[in-house]
Amino acid sequence: MILVTGGAGFIGANFVLDWLANSGEPVVNLDKLTYAGNLETLKSLQGDARHVFVQGDICDRALVDALLHEHRPRAIVHFAAESHVDRSIHGPGEFMRTNVEGTFTLLEAARAYWGDMAEPAKAGFRFLHVSTDEVYGSLAPDAAAFTETHGYEPNSPYSASKAASDHLVRAWHHTYGLPVVTTNCSNNYGPYQFPEKLIPLMIVNALAGKALPIYGDGMNVRDWLYVTDHCSAIRTVLANGRLGETYNVGGWNEMPNITIVKTICAILDELRPSEAGPYERLLTYVTDRPGHDRRYAIDARKIERELGWRPAESFETGIRKTVQWYLDNPTWIANVQSGAYREWVATNYAVR
Ligand code: NAD
Numbered sequence: 001m002i003l004v005t006g007g008a009g010f011i012g013a014n015f016v017l018d019w020l021a022n023s024g025e026p027v028v029n030l031d032k033l034t035y036a037g038n039l040e041t042l043k044s045l046q047g048d049a050r051h052v053f054v055q056g057d058i059c060d061r062a063l064v065d066a067l068l069h070e071h072r073p074r075a076i077v078h079f080a081a082e083s084h085v086d087r088s089i090h091g092p093g094e095f096m097r098t099n100v101e102g103t104f105t106l107l108e109a110a111r112a113y114w115g116d117m118a119e120p121a122k123a124g125f126r127f128l129h130v131s132t133d134e135v136y137g138s139l140a141p142d143a144a145a146f147t148e149t150h151g152y153e154p155n156s157p158y159s160a161s162k163a164a165s166d167h168l169v170r171a172w173h174h175t176y177g178l179p180v181v182t183t184n185c186s187n188n189y190g191p192y193q194f195p196e197k198l199i200p201l202m203i204v205n206a207l208a209g210k211a212l213p214i215y216g217d218g219m220n221v222r223d224w225l226y227v228t229d230h231c232s233a234i235r236t237v238l239a240n241g242r243l244g245e246t247y248n249v250g251g252w253n254e255m256p257n258i259t260i261v262k263t264i265c266a267i268l269d270e271l272r273p274s275e276a277g278p279y280e281r282l283l284t285y286v287t288d289r290p291g292h293d294r295r296y297a298i299d300a301r302k303i304e305r306e307l308g309w310r311p312a313e314s315f316e317t318g319i320r321k322t323v324q325w326y327l328d329n330p331t332w333i334a335n336v337q338s339g340a341y342r343e344w345v346a347t348n349y350a351v352r
């Protein structure tokens with residue numbers, strides 16, 4: 001049994017599906033079901049005894065203690081977070097609570113649980129903290145990509161809260177010996193991503209004939225990784241990562257935002273041509289995000305050298321699959337946009 005937090009969100013849900021497809025090991029999934037949590041994504045697991053869903057908050061110490069003692073997981077894979085940079089700018093409070101206080105609560109619960117464990121289970125226990133490349137700050141155009149030794153220079157309330165959580169995880173290892181590993185990953189994309197993030201927002205807006213808002217000059221650069229590659233990296237680090245280490249995870253795929261959006265427009269022109277003309281007509285340059293980091297780039301050589309992980313999906317195939325997925329799943333999108341997905345728990349899913 002493993003405990004996953006945030007397993008109803010974009011990456012967490014992809015991870016739960018990927019984990020159960022790749023291993024028979026059961027998962028207890030603790031998720032608060034904020035606006036970003038969507039059990040409809042996990043509907044294929046209804047009735048599957050290997051998946052136990054618990055609606056709850058990672059800040060609730062009594063609940064986390066009870067889950068650890070009931071299910072005796074051999075690992076915690078910690079995804080739960082507030083994840084959207086723009087939301088963190090408009091309202092940083094929840095980011096501090098979930099990302100900082102929530103991680104602290106989990107670490108304390110894990111420390112107590114692990115401290116009471118007997119060998120050999122104790123030696124095998126792992127706390128895997130899922131984090132981001134944004135903790136390293138912004139790179140100059142010609143600067144070398146982030147390695148694991150790059151200093152922390154977070155610039156947004158989101159990245160500052162994730163940096164704080166990374167530091168807590170590090171300290172709990174250094175001080176208490178808690179067996180932790182941390183992954184710092186670049187921008188993920190793929191099925192089931194909430195349409196507030198760049199790629200799904202552009203697909204959904206284009207299909208609705210709405211403006212495609214490009215922040216600033218559109219030349220901000222991100223590294224993009226297909227979500228199932230992130231899932232395989234996490235499985236690899238969980239299995240073989242060295243204790244107390246951090247591993248950068250990336251797609252070797254740096255791209256300016258405008259290139260991403262134009263690529264989506266071209267794929268849609270081919271797969272779902274619009275009578276109104278090419279989708280690029282919808283490109284709209286808007287006011288820049290405050291404090292907008294110019295460039296992120298990940299040097300993922302350590303995880304390849306030590307653990308043999310490399311991304312399997314190219315951007316060309318990954319972005320096509322992603323656009324196709326949104327074309328094939330209008331109900332998922334409609335339910336997210338109408339808020340109807342929130343009803344899923346009450347009507348369609350047995351929650352403990
Ligand atoms: P998401 O916003 O799609 O999902 C977050 C999930 O956490 C949701 O299901 C939400 O209900 C849950 N949650 C939020 N607060 C909670 C709380 N207090 N208690 C329990 N559950 C709570 O996020 P995502 O994009 O899937 O990201 C998952 C993790 O990966 C985050 O830690 C994020 O920082 C990290 N990450 C994301 C990316 C990316 O590109 N999306 C890249 C690198 C790292």
Ligand code: TDX
Pocket residue numbers: 083084085086131132133134186187188196197198199201213214215216220221222257289
């Ligand atoms: O409408 C938009 N227009 C636009 O130009 C949106 C939503 C975004 N952008 C730009 C801002 C960024 O430069 O596109 C880029 C990507 O934006 P987001 O999808 O909001 O992602 P980002 O801010 O890079 O952060 C993401 O990657 C790292 C995730 O949201 C984080 O959780 C993860 O840690």
